[in-house]
Amino acid sequence: MKYKLLSILAVILMFSAPVDAQRRQREYGKKAEGVALTPPMGWNSWNKFSKDINEDIFYGIADALVETGLAEAGYVYLVVDDGWTGPRDERGFVTANPETFPNGIKALADYAHAKGLKLGIYGDAGRTTCNVGYPAGSAGHEYQDAYTFASWGVDYLKYDWCGTTNINPKGAYTIMRDALYATGRPIIFSICEWGGSKPWEWAKDVGHLWRTTGDICCAFGELIHFATWSQSGVLGILDKTKPLREYAGPGHWNDPDMLEVGNGMPVNEDRAHFTMWCMLAAPLMLGNDLRDMTQETLDILTNKEVIAIDQDPLGIPGLVVKENKALGLEFWFKPFENGDWAFTILNRSEKDADYVINWADFNFTDDMSGRSTDFVRMVYSFKELWTKEEGNTAKAKAVHIPSHDVVCYRLSPMGR
Numbered sequence: 001m002k003y004k005l006l007s008i009l010a011v012i013l014m015f016s017a018p019v020d021a022q023r024r025q026r027e028y029g030k031k032a033e034g035v036a037l038t039p040p041m042g043w044n045s046w047n048k049f050s051k052d053i054n055e056d057i058f059y060g061i062a063d064a065l066v067e068t069g070l071a072e073a074g075y076v077y078l079v080v081d082d083g084w085t086g087p088r089d090e091r092g093f094v095t096a097n098p099e100t101f102p103n104g105i106k107a108l109a110d111y112a113h114a115k116g117l118k119l120g121i122y123g124d125a126g127r128t129t130c131n132v133g134y135p136a137g138s139a140g141h142e143y144q145d146a147y148t149f150a151s152w153g154v155d156y157l158k159y160d161w162c163g164t165t166n167i168n169p170k171g172a173y174t175i176m177r178d179a180l181y182a183t184g185r186p187i188i189f190s191i192c193e194w195g196g197s198k199p200w201e202w203a204k205d206v207g208h209l210w211r212t213t214g215d216i217c218c219a220f221g222e223l224i225h226f227a228t229w230s231q232s233g234v235l236g237i238l239d240k241t242k243p244l245r246e247y248a249g250p251g252h253w254n255d256p257d258m259l260e261v262g263n264g265m266p267v268n269e270d271r272a273h274f275t276m277w278c279m280l281a282a283p284l285m286l287g288n289d290l291r292d293m294t295q296e297t298l299d300i301l302t303n304k305e306v307i308a309i310d311q312d313p314l315g316i317p318g319l320v321v322k323e324n325k326a327l328g329l330e331f332w333f334k335p336f337e338n339g340d341w342a343f344t345i346l347n348r349s350e351k352d353a354d355y356v357i358n359w360a361d362f363n364f365t366d367d368m369s370g371r372s373t374d375f376v377r378m379v380y381s382f383k384e385l386w387t388k389e390e391g392n393t394a395k396a397k398a399v400h401i402p403s404h405d406v407v408c409y410r411l412s413p414m415g416r
């Protein structure tokens with residue numbers, strides 16, 4: 001009798017465990033659902049620390065995220081970028097560098113989780129990672145690595161594109177998408193392929209965000225020239241990302257790369273950079289040293305009214321409705337779910353600008369939301385979200401926009 005019961009139990013166990021795996025296999029073709037419904041927010045080590053990372057930095061940044069109020073403002077993903085891996089072990093499992101991460105990634109994830117944060121990690125679709133060709137790219141190890149990351153409690157994977165000769169981007173990212181899904185853990189999948197294969201055209205069901213360009217450089221201009229290469233600054237990345245608005249939405253975002261706020265640009269440029277990333281509905285990944293930042297930087301990063309532009313659940317990126325080339329101005333609108341509009345004037349030029357806003361000049365209908373500003377029939381109250389100045393659109397408004405800066409209004413229909 002005892003033997004019979006045991007055999008029944010064994011049969012139940014034999015079939016019940018694989019059932020879940022089988023169910024997930026049948027559902028191949030899916031990415032984790034219910035995550036990144038608004039653009040992910042957090043911190044990533046690359047822009048500030050490059051490959052020179054160790055676990056102390058991450059423990060310190062985790063503390064700083066909470067103590068500064070940044071976590072409360074929404075920045076919850078603590079992402080370990082390139083430079084964390086040691087060699088694969090004899091069974092092919094990826095390991096953390098024992099010298100710089102002696103306690104390993106799981107301990108860091110546990111620490112982050114205990115603070116209400118989430119942990120992200122960096123991987124690569126090729127055989128090596130980008131930075132000095134660290135060996136632990138995931139090619140050929142996708143399921144093994146996805147399993148490892150999930151078992152460590154990883155919540156976010158940034159998956160890079162170095163060492164990928166003869167590998168097809170859509171195929172490679174789809175394999176990792178399926179591998180992550182098979183773990184059963186809801187892991188945000190960040191595609192970092194730099195825009196070469198136009199991931200916005202194929203990645204909606206593969207990842208939750210995709211880089212639109214190469215790496216950002218900490219400068220405001222369009223293209224910044226170095227000795228042997230050039231890199232886009234804030235304006236260059238903005239220009240490459242703005243035509244892609246139709247591809248983004250809840251769960252699938254254009255990623256114009258991580259923020260450089262607090263890394264050396266003047267405060268006006270930091271403010272403009274941050275505001276424009278919010279107008280794009282971009283992921284907001286901080287890239288500065290949060291353990292040592294000025295109050296000015298913190299004030300930019302925690303401006304909740306500007307963050308609300310980025311995080312609005314409608315998830316429709318902004319667009320340029322009008323330009324004034326002589327003054328170097330761009331006029332951007334972004335619809336809010338509740339019928340409000342974000343209205344930002346970006347001054348791209350080297351000179352300050354004085355401009356009179358005649359609201360009726362900005363009547364337009366947005367194809368994506370189907371909404372019209374209708375300034376002729378509608379009056380909106382406005383609030384400038386950096387100076388907090390308030391007023392309404394019943395009459396024209398004179399405005400001063402310093403060089404490389406913005407004014408950013410939230411317009412709310414009056415009498416609603």
Ligand code: GLA
Pocket residue numbers: 046081082122129130131160192214215
């Ligand atoms: C690429 C990515 C960067 C960063 C580095 C790490 O350049 O685009 O964001 O992850 O690799 O080596």
